[in-house]
Amino acid sequence: GAVVSQHPSWVICKSGTSVKIECRSLDFQATTMFWYRQFPKQSLMLMATSNEGSKATYEQGVEKDKFLINHASLTLSTLTVTSAHPEDSSFYICSARVIQGGQPQHFGDGTRLSIL
Amino acid sequence: GQQLNQSPQSMFIQEGEDVSMNCTSSSIFNTWLWYKQDPGEGPVLLIALYKAGELTSNGRLTAQFGITRKDSFLNISASIPSDVGIYFCAGQNFGNEKLTFGTGTRLTIIP
Numbered sequence: 001g002a003v004v005s006q007h008p009s010w011v012i013c014k015s016g017t018s019v020k021i022e023c024r025s026l027d028f029q030a031t032t033m034f035w036y037r038q039f040p041k042q043s044l045m046l047m048a049t050s051n052e053g054s055k056a057t058y059e060q061g062v063e064k065d066k067f068l069i070n071h072a073s074l075t076l077s078t079l080t081v082t083s084a085h086p087e088d089s090s091f092y093i094c095s096a097r098v099i100q101g102g103q104p105q106h107f108g109d110g111t112r113l114s115i116l
Numbered sequence: 117g118q119q120l121n122q123s124p125q126s127m128f129i130q131e132g133e134d135v136s137m138n139c140t141s142s143s144i145f146n147t148w149l150w151y152k153q154d155p156g157e158g159p160v161l162l163i164a165l166y167k168a169g170e171l172t173s174n175g176r177l178t179a180q181f182g183i184t185r186k187d188s189f190l191n192i193s194a195s196i197p198s199d200v201g202i203y204f205c206a207g208q209n210f211g212n213e214k215l216t217f218g219t220g221t222r223l224t225i226i227p
Contacts, residue, residue, distance in 0.1 A: 043217045093158045107158035
């Protein structure tokens with residue numbers, strides 16, 4: 001149980017392109033999902049908390065107009081990297097937690113984004 | 117953002133050896149989690165600890181929630197090739213769903 005699916009797993013695109021990444025909880029509902037970014041050989045850094053039916057909460061230093069988050073249902077959150085540039089190239093990972101309190105976060109398999 | 121300090125940063129061991137790693141924080145946490153990440157994949161939860169002093173096992177893995185609430189330890193016994201990867205600790209507090217991740221410990225098994 002508690003499977004989180006991300007799509008796509010890998011994307012390469014030209015600078016200036018906008019890229020959408022999907023995060024789905026397959027067998028549970030999640031009012032809250034989280035988006036992380038991980039650079040090579042580094043740890044996961046939280047970018048934003050995605051709340052179903054309301055605006056996302058962004059961490060300090062993360063541009064909300066650059067990284068658009070939509071959490072329209074209890075099983076889907078999307079992250080759109082707008083006008084992506086090479087410095088946005090990274091491994092983006094989402095996580096979700098079962099609605100019932102006290103449950104740990106479960107992570108998707110990540111999306112590797114490469115901007116040329 | 118804040119990160120937890122993990123040590124060692126990397127480990128090179130032979131198959132069959134036991135492994136110990138730890139995670140320390142300058143502030144307390146109510147929950148400690150240990151995850152393993154394989155290359156190109158997301159982290160997978162190994163063990164969750166919810167009480168200071170708690171010692172929890174999952175197969176060959178054993179983790180402890182430090183009594184001060186500022187640290188946690190993970191031990192792996194009789195390592196096998198599939199143990200290779202990066203191990204991350206994460207701290208969490210009640211009422212706050214955010215996780216604070218450690219810097220990671222990279223485990224390599226020498227043939």
